[in-house]
Every structure is written in C-alpha cells, then in structure tokens.
Amino acid sequence: MSKANLKVKTTPPKASSKLTQRFEPRIVSFCCHYCSYGAADLAGASKMSYPTNVEIIRVPCSGRVDPLHVLRALEEGADGVMVTGCLKEQCHFVTGNIHAEKRMQQLMADLEAIGLGGRLVFELMSAGMANKWVETTSSFYDRILELGPNPLKHMKKEVKCE
Amino acid sequence: MPTEETRIGVFVCKCGTNIAKVVDVPAVADYAKNLPNVVYSGWQLFTCSEEGQTIIKEHIKKHKLNRVIVASCSPKLHEPTFRRTVMEAGINPFYFEMANIREQVSWAHMKQKDEYAEATQKAKDLVRAAVFRASQLESIGSTTQTVPPVCMIIGAGIAGITASTLLADNGYEVHLVERSPALGGKAAQLGFVFMTDTCGVCVPPKHGEMARKCLSKRVLLNDPKIHVYTQTEVKQFSGYIGNFQAKLQTQPRGVNINTCTLCGKCIESCPVEVPHELDLGLGTRKAIYLPFPQAVPRAPVIDFESCTKCGKCAEVCPVNAIELNEPPKNTDITVGTVIVASGFDVFKPDGLYLYGEAPNVLLQLALARMMDPLGPTNGKLQRVSDKQIPKHVGMIQCVGSRDPNYYSHCSRVCCQVAMKHAVYIKEHWPETEVTIFYKDIRLQGKEYERYYLNAKKLGVNFHRADITNVEETTNNGLKLAVAHHNGSKEIVDVDMLVLSAAMIPAEGAKELAHTLNMEVDLQGFFREYHLKLAPVDTATNGIYLAGACSSPRDIAEASFMAAAAASHAAIPMSKGEVEVDLAKSVVDETLCIGCANCYGVCPYSAIQMEGGVAKVIEVACKGCGICVVECPAEAIQLRHYRDKQIYSQIEGLLANVGVAKK
Ligand SMILES: Cc1cc2nc3c(=O)[nH]c(=O)nc-3n(C[C@H](O)[C@H](O)[C@H](O)COP(=O)(O)OP(=O)(O)OC[C@H]3O[C@@H](n4cnc5c(N)ncnc54)[C@H](O)[C@@H]3O)c2cc1C
Ligand code: SF4
Ligand code: SF4
Numbered sequence: 058m059s060k061a062n063l064k065v066k067t068t069p070p071k072a073s074s075k076l077t078q079r080f081e082p083r084i085v086s087f088c089c090h091y092c093s094y095g096a097a098d099l100a101g102a103s104k105m106s107y108p109t110n111v112e113i114i115r116v117p118c119s120g121r122v123d124p125l126h127v128l129r130a131l132e133e134g135a136d137g138v139m140v141t142g143c144l145k146e147q148c149h150f151v152t153g154n155i156h157a158e159k160r161m162q163q164l165m166a167d168l169e170a171i172g173l174g175g176r177l178v179f180e181l182m183s184a185g186m187a188n189k190w191v192e193t194t195s196s197f198y199d200r201i202l203e204l205g206p207n208p209l210k211h212m213k214k215e216v217k218c219e
Numbered sequence: 220m221p222t223e224e225t226r227i228g229v230f231v232c233k234c235g236t237n238i239a240k241v242v243d244v245p246a247v248a249d250y251a252k253n254l255p256n257v258v259y260s261g262w263q264l265f266t267c268s269e270e271g272q273t274i275i276k277e278h279i280k281k282h283k284l285n286r287v288i289v290a291s292c293s294p295k296l297h298e299p300t301f302r303r304t305v306m307e308a309g310i311n312p313f314y315f316e317m318a319n320i321r322e323q324v325s326w327a328h329m330k331q332k333d334e335y336a337e338a339t340q341k342a343k344d345l346v347r348a349a350v351f352r353a354s355q356l357e358s359i360g361s362t363t364q365t366v367p368p369v370c371m372i373i374g375a376g377i378a379g380i381t382a383s384t385l386l387a388d389n390g391y392e393v394h395l396v397e398r399s400p401a402l403g404g405k406a407a408q409l410g411f412v413f414m415t416d417t418c419g420v421c422v423p424p425k426h427g428e429m430a431r432k433c434l435s436k437r438v439l440l441n442d443p444k445i446h447v448y449t450q451t452e453v454k455q456f457s458g459y460i461g462n463f464q465a466k467l468q469t470q471p472r473g474v475n476i477n478t479c480t481l482c483g484k485c486i487e488s489c490p491v492e493v494p495h496e497l498d499l500g501l502g503t504r505k506a507i508y509l510p511f512p513q514a515v516p517r518a519p520v521i522d523f524e525s526c527t528k529c530g531k532c533a534e535v536c537p538v539n540a541i542e543l544n545e546p547p548k549n550t551d552i553t554v555g556t557v558i559v560a561s562g563f564d565v566f567k568p569d570g571l572y573l574y575g576e577a578p579n580v581l582l583q584l585a586l587a588r589m590m591d592p593l594g595p596t597n598g599k600l601q602r603v604s605d606k607q608i609p610k611h612v613g614m615i616q617c618v619g620s621r622d623p624n625y626y627s628h629c630s631r632v633c634c635q636v637a638m639k640h641a642v643y644i645k646e647h648w649p650e651t652e653v654t655i656f657y658k659d660i661r662l663q664g665k666e667y668e669r670y671y672l673n674a675k676k677l678g679v680n681f682h683r684a685d686i687t688n689v690e691e692t693t694n695n696g697l698k699l700a701v702a703h704h705n706g707s708k709e710i711v712d713v714d715m716l717v718l719s720a721a722m723i724p725a726e727g728a729k730e731l732a733h734t735l736n737m738e739v740d741l742q743g744f745f746r747e748y749h750l751k752l753a754p755v756d757t758a759t760n761g762i763y764l765a766g767a768c769s770s771p772r773d774i775a776e777a778s779f780m781a782a783a784a785a786s787h788a789a790i791p792m793s794k795g796e797v798e799v800d801l802a803k804s805v806v807d808e809t810l811c812i813g814c815a816n817c818y819g820v821c822p823y824s825a826i827q828m829e830g831g832v833a834k835v836i837e838v839a840c841k842g843c844g845i846c847v848v849e850c851p852a853e854a855i856q857l858r859h860y861r862d863k864q865i866y867s868q869i870e871g872l873l874a875n876v877g878v879a880k881k
Contacts, residue, residue, distance in 0.1 A: 097322070097327075098293045098295060099322075100327060101321070101324075101327040102322055104327075106327060109328050109337040117857070120843055120845035120848065121843060121844030123847070123848045123862065123865075124848075126865055126866070126869065129866055129869050129870075130869050147739060149758055150841060153822075156845050210876060211878065213877035214878065215877050216874070218874035219875050
C-alpha cells in the first residue's frame with residue numbers, strides 16, 4: 058500500500074492510551090456472509106448489545122478462512138479471534154463449515170502448543186440466532202479479559218495508523 | 220498496464236438518527252480523511268436515497284475516485300444498491316466496499332450512553348479496515364449465461380399448480396414434479412375451504428365461461444406446456460441458473476393413465492384392504508385405489524407395499540391398463556429456473572391429549588376429511604368409536620405451535636380452521652355444542668372476522684384456557700381438566716376432541732433442502748433470501764419459493780406467493796440470459812502443482828483437472844473459497860476474497876494496535 062498519501066493526524070493524541078489504562082481486548086470475528094454475519098446483523102437490528110470490541114471481517118463462507126488469516130490477526134495484535142459459520146448441515150456452501158471446523162480445531166491445538174491457547178473460538182449459528190451471537194461474543198470477551206493481552210501485541214513494532 | 224493511483228472516497232451515513240444518535244458521524248468522516256489513499260471523505264443524512272447516490276456520483280467525478288466506501292447499514296441490505304451507483308458512475312462494482320456501522324455499531328451499542336465513544340471508535344476501526352481493503356480490490360468482470368424458458372416446479376399443491384399455470388400461460392415450459400399420486404396437495408384433502416366455502420382446488424368461472432373448473436384438471440389436460448410427473452421426486456440436482464440439472468425418479472403407478480377409463484372394476488376386484496392414509500384412519504382403501512374421488516390424474520394407483528400381485532385387477536381391466544411389473548423410471552431434465560412449492564405437513568401430536576390412544580381424539584385435518592361430502596363419512600359428523608353424532612365437540616388450539624417444547628411459530632391458519640369447522644358444525648348439527656380452548660385468537664386474514672362473528676352468533680363457546688389433563692371416560696368420551704387463564708379451574712366433558720395441530724415443514728423437507736442446497740430456518744421451513752426484500756427468492760440465484768414450504772400460509776397467501784414466484788422466475792427466462800459476475804476462483808497455472816486438493820473439496824464440482832493443472836468452471840463456481848485454503852501452492856485464489864485482500868482488511872482493522880509512536 059502506498060504510504061505517500063498517509064497524512065499526518067492533526068488532532069493531538071489522547072493523554073493516556075487505553076492499553077495502559079485498563080485492558081480492553083480487541084477481538085476480530087470472521088463471519089460468513091450467509092449465517093453468522095446475519096446473526097450479528099440481527100443482534101444489532103434487535104438492539105441486543107454485545108461487547109463493542111468485537112469487530113467483523115466478512116467472508117463468503119467459513120470455509121474461506123485460512124488458519125493463516127487467524128494467525129495474521131493475532132500477529133497484528135488481536136487478543137482473540139472468532140471464526141463463525143452456519144449450523145451443521147445448513148452451510149450455504151454445503152461443506153464449508155465442516156472444513157472450517159477441521160481446520161480451526163487443528164489450529165486451536167497448535168495455538169495451545171505455542172502459548173496462545175484459548176484465543177480462538179469456533180462457533181456455528183444460523184442467521185436467526187442473534188442470541189447465540191450475543192452469548193458467544195460476550196463469553197469470549199470475558200475469557201479474553203481473563204487471559205489478558207495477547208503477548209504478541211508487544212512485538213508489533215508500530216502503530217500503522219491511529 | 221500502468222497501475223493507476225488509488226483514489227478512495229469515503230461516504231459516512233447518518234441514516235437519519237439511526238447511526239448519528241450513537242456514532243459521531245462527522246468525526247468518523249473527518250478521521251477517514253487522514254487514512255491512506257483517501258482523497259475525499261464526507262457524511263450524508265441518507266446515503267441510500269436518490270439524492271445521496273447522486274452526491275456519490277458527483278464526488279466520483281469531481282475527485283476522480285476509483286474506489287468507493289460507504290459506511291452505513293449492512294451490506295446484506297444495500298451493497299447491491301451502491302454497487303449499481305458506482306457502476307453508473309463508471310467504476311467497476313467490485314471497487315465498492317462497505318463498512319457496516321449501523322447493525323454492527325450504532326444499533327448494537329445504543330443501550331448504554333457511555334458506550335457511544337467506543338462505538339464511534341469501532342466505526343473508525345471498521346472504516347479503516349475498509350480503506351485498507353479497498354486499496355487491494357480488483358476489477359471483476361462478468362459473463363452471460365443463457366437461461367432456457369423452462370422451469371421445474373417441485374410440489375403440485377395449490378402453490379405449485381398456480382405457479383405452473385401462470386408460467387404456462389406466459390409461454391414457459393413447466394416440469395411439475397409431485398411426490399404423491401394425485402395433484403392438489405393438502406387443499407384437495409380439505410373438502411371445502413374458507414374464505415369461499417368451496418372445494419379447495421376448484422376455480423370460479425372467468426368472464427365468458429359457464430362453470431367452475433378444477434385447477435388440477437386444467438393443468439393436466441389443457442396445457443401442452445406443462446409436463447406433469449406424479450409419484451416423482453428429485454433424486455439428484457446440480458448446476459446453476461440457466462443450467463440446472465435434475466434427475467427425477469418416478470415410482471411405478473401400475474396403471475397406464477392414458478388407457479385407463481376409470482371404470483373402477485380393478486378397485487372392486489382387489490382383495491387387499493388397508494387404512495387410507497389420506498383419511499387419517501377414518502376410512503380404508505384397496506391396494507389399487509383412487510386417492511380421492513376427484514383425484515387427477517384420473518386413474519387408480521397401485522400401492523405396491525400392500526399389493527400382493529395376485530393379478531385380479533389385471534384380469535378384470537377391460538383396456539389392459541394394469542402394469543403390475545412396471546419398473547421405477549428415471550428422467551433427466553435441464554431447466555433454467557426452479558420453484559419449490561413442496562408445502563407443509565401437520566404435526567402428529569403423539570402422546571399429547573390422548574392423541575393416537577383414544578379413538579375420539581382427532582386432528583382438524585381428520586375432521587376436515589369427515590366434513591368433506593365426498594370423504595370417508597360422506598360429510599357426516601360422527602364419533603370414530605360408535606358413529607354417533609357427538610353432543611359436545613371440544614377443540615384445542617396451538618397444539619405443538621407457539622410451544623417451546625415443540626414448534627415456536629404460530630401456524631397462522633388453525634384459529635380460522637377451528638372457526639370454519641365450528642361454524643359448519645353449528646350450521647348443520649345445531650344441537651351439538653362446540654367449545655374452543657385457545658391461548659389467543661389470531662384471525663388476520665381477509666374475511667376471517669366474519670367467521671368469528673358468525674361462530675359467536677351461533678353460540679360456539681370460547682374459553683381462554685390450558686388443558687392440563689385429558690382422561691377417557693367409559694363411553695369413549697373425554698374429560699378435560701381446564702385451567703382458565705383467569706385462574707379458575709373446571710372439568711369439562713366432551714365426546715369428541717379435535718386438535719388444531721401445528722403446520723410444520725413437509726416430510727422430507729430436510730432432504731430436499733440438502734438436495735437443492737437450500738437453507739432452512741429454525742423450524743425447518745425453507746429460508747427466503749430476505750424476508751422483507753426478497754421473500755420468494757432463495758440464496759441460490761434461479762431457485763424460488765412458493766406456498767407453505769417457507770411458512771404456514773392459507774390458500775390465498777399461497778396463491779399470491781405462487782404468482783410472485785412465477786413472476787420472479789420469469790424475469791431471467793424472459794430475458795433469456797443472466798449476467799454472472801466472475802467473483803469466482805481462479806487458478807494460476809504457473810503455480811499449480813496438480814495435487815487436485817481443490818478438486819477434491821469443491822462442493823459444486825466446479826474444478827476440473829486438465830493437463831495436470833486445475834481449471835475452474837466459472838459459471839459453476841459459487842465463490843465459497845473452500846478450495847483456496849486447501850491449496851498447498853497458493854495457486855488458486857478467490858477473486859474479491861484473495862488472501863491479500865483479507866490480510867489488508869485485518870491489517871487495517873488492527874492498524875491502531877501496537878507500540879505507540881512517539
Ligand atoms: C386442517 C387444515 C385446514 C385448512 N383449511 C384451510 C382453508 O379452509 N382455507 C385455506 O385457505 N387454507 C386452509 N388450510 C391451509 C392450506 O392447506 C394451505 O394453505 C395450502 O394447502 C398450502 O398449499 P401449498 O401448495 O403450499 O402446500 P401443500 O398443499 O402442502 O402442497 C405441497 C405439495 O408438494 C408435494 N411435495 C412435498 N414434498 C415433495 C417433494 N420432496 N417432492 C415432490 N413433491 C413434494 C406434496 O405431496 C403436496 O402435493 C388448512 C390447513 C389445515 C392443516
Ligand atoms: S470457490 Fe472453489 S470450492 Fe468453492 S465453488 Fe468455487 S471452485 Fe468450488
Ligand atoms: S490445490 Fe492448488 S496446486 Fe492443487 S490442483 Fe488445486 S490449484 Fe493446483
């Protein structure tokens with residue numbers, strides 16, 4: 058990406074960054090277009106609240122999520138990563154969620170081995186299951202609060218963009 | 220090709236106050252100005268409005284934008300709208316990106332005022348992620364797929380038949396696939412139906428016609444464009460709009476419908492007698508039988524499960540129409556579009572209210588059979604145990620509906636069915652008392668209220684109550700323990716109990732959903748693409764829904780829906796082609812090592828191995844990206860969701876995390 062257009066921010070930075078104040082986890086959730094993204098939308102449309110720090114990356118299918126995407130999110134400083142898809146036998150792409158489950162389970166074991174255990178969650182829900190979205194995000198948020206900040210965060214050299 | 224400079228425009232939407240009440244929209248727009256490659260950023264009150272879209276187009280011209288980001292509602296709602304907007308301004312639709320700051324920000328975080336600042340921060344994060352991703356987007360073209368004017372309709376209930384005739388009248392060819400031996404679906408079982416109190420599948424004369432006519436007959440006899448398959452199911456299904464391939468399997472009927480004259484001799488001669496499933500145990504039929512008197516096709520059918528192949532029917536048939544050893548038949552068809560109209564079934568409340576145990580406890584559907592003049596009792600109301608006219612009929616509503624233990628949905632027609640039957644009983648057997656036990660009376664259809672007022676006038680008793688226990692008495696009567704919602708309790712004796720059982724997904728709906736790759740909702744009904752904006756479309760382009768297969772509906776509503784589905788299916792067929800975008804997988808042949816991993820996982824057989832490398836059939840690929848993750852050589856990528864595009868979005872989202880710069 059060209060940095061040429063990166064203009065200097067004019068407003069002064071806040072007195073103390075959030076990180077030093079209190080640990081506020083950053084959670085990235087990969088959501089499939091047809092189901093879990095819809096569940097998140099419905100949670101919003103039904104004015105149900107869940108932690109603000111859960112931010113979504115939309116993919117066509119949970120089967121598109123590569124373990125490398127999850128690792129990249131952790132590398133970039135996410136404290137936790139969610140991969141969510143359609144219910145079993147209801148995947149819009151027939152088998153996408155089955156592949157995703159296999160891949161994510163392997164990845165969870167690998168993360169455990171390198172000391173990042175618990176920072177990935179894999180859940181299935183239909184587009185109507187706003188409740189499940191709220192429950193999953195809330196309980197994952199609590200878990201990450203307990204686990205504390207992602208240790209990789211401190212290896213990240215710079216704030217690329219405030 | 221010289222790479223052009225990336226020039227991003229960001230349009231942040233207030234959505235009236237929907238977003239602006241929570242998110243500081245001008246601050247988000249200001250923030251975006253400083254993001255890489257952003258040359259314009261501003262906010263609007265309603266970006267999706269005509270005016271909002273015009274403003275986007277003006278800014279595209281003025282700032283020579285080549286990427287556009289709208290931060291507003293869910294892309295599920297307006298991504299198509301804005302893709303069109305940018306296209307009209309000369310930008311490839313795949314250079315458009317959306318940040319969802321309504322459903323996922325303002326609405327989700329509006330409860331607590333102290334979260335508003337965080338919500339604004341989240342909106343900034345999402346916009347930043349979109350900006351990073353936008354820089355990596357690529358222009359994607361499209362191809363056209365021809366759509367032949369041929370539609371397959373699954374299910375020949377009122378919805379399937381209506382859609383068939385409408386399409387045939389408009390000149391399209393229809394393959395109507397019905398699982399049972401006769402057309403008409405549930406409506407043909409009902410005898411008379413509200414709101415017209417006429418036969419379920421019979422249509423009134425049109426201008427210039429003399430008499431009413433049978434909808435099923437019309438389909439079968441008068442329309443050379445409609446190919447009817449009874450006793451047939453879709454066994455295999457593949458393809459895409461314009462080129463769906465279905466393998467139909469037809470079970471043997473045992474009777475040649477073209478030669479049969481329906482003299483009925485075979486039926487008389489058959490020695491095997493079994494309970495008739497259509498009459499729910501109220502009557503019997505032979506192994507060779509006509510499903511119901513008006514059944515279309517006009518020929519008996521052999522039930523080969525109970526048939527002993529004694530050959531008596533073949534002996535007596537004067538026209539040699541009996542074919543006892545007919546094998547199942549397979550037919551392959553290719554169609555441009557599909558309408559699913561496979562209807563519903565009635566919940567069997569086994570174990571509830573002595574259903575299945577006490578003879579005088581029955582379903583509304585069985586009562587409907589009873590009151591059909593051509594039904595098993597010739598239209599007479601009678602107790603199953605002793606054929607006496609009941610003195611007191613009780614009806615329990617919401618059996619299995621609106622019940623967290625069974626189905627949570629309201630079946631929508633049962634209240635009205637109870638009114639219809641109660642009124643009919645009171646009009647024909649005024650001595651018989653009728654009591655309806657309900658949770659709520661919900662009569663929303665046109666003309667429904669008339670039945671309710673009539674029922675009240677005729678002295679039908681209404682009790683808002685739960686039935687906590689049912690006991691059978693010595694004369695097969697039923698003793699009901701009634702807990703009124705006002706707190707009082709009483710015992711009520713009835714001598715016939717009718718259950719208004721839930722309308723639920725048709726038997727085999729799950730398998731059909733699987734075969735056609737359709738989504739189902741929590742109850743198991745087929746899911747429409749969008750309840751508000753695309754209620755007859757499914758997630759698969761070219762497959763549409765009609766009737767009670769997507770939700771309980773009455774006949775009128777099933778017909779509206781059939782008309783809507785027919786008109787939707789006609790759009791691509793009348794154009795003769797659809798445009799298919801190429802946001803599909805693509806193989807870099809120089810990197811592919813020919814391992815065929817991708818080939819192995821593609822659920823749509825959209826990958827072929829040719830000359831040792833993988834090749835994607837673009838019209839068959841649905842763009843899931845399952846294959847991409849499987850590739851060890853990074854040779855296959857999904858356009859619009861390439862690795863680099865996903866990475867840039869991740870990077871953008873988390874770009875403000877790290878060791879703070881001094
Ligand atoms: C007791 C009762 C009384 C009612 N009374 C009235 C009334 O008076 N007035 C009114 O307006 N509505 C009434 N209704 C509602 C009415 O029955 C429905 O609105 C109507 O039948 C819906 O039509 P449909 O074509 O969608 O479904 P259906 O009538 O269920 O037809 C679906 C057809 O698809 C076939 N099918 C199913 N699965 C497959 C498959 N996999 N492959 C091929 N074919 C398949 C079935 O065999 C059937 O023929 C009543 C309902 C009940 C339960
Ligand atoms: S993205 Fe890959 S796996 Fe999915 S349909 Fe296309 S070719 Fe098949
Ligand atoms: S998985 Fe990759 S390398 Fe293997 S055949 Fe498919 S595109 Fe080629």
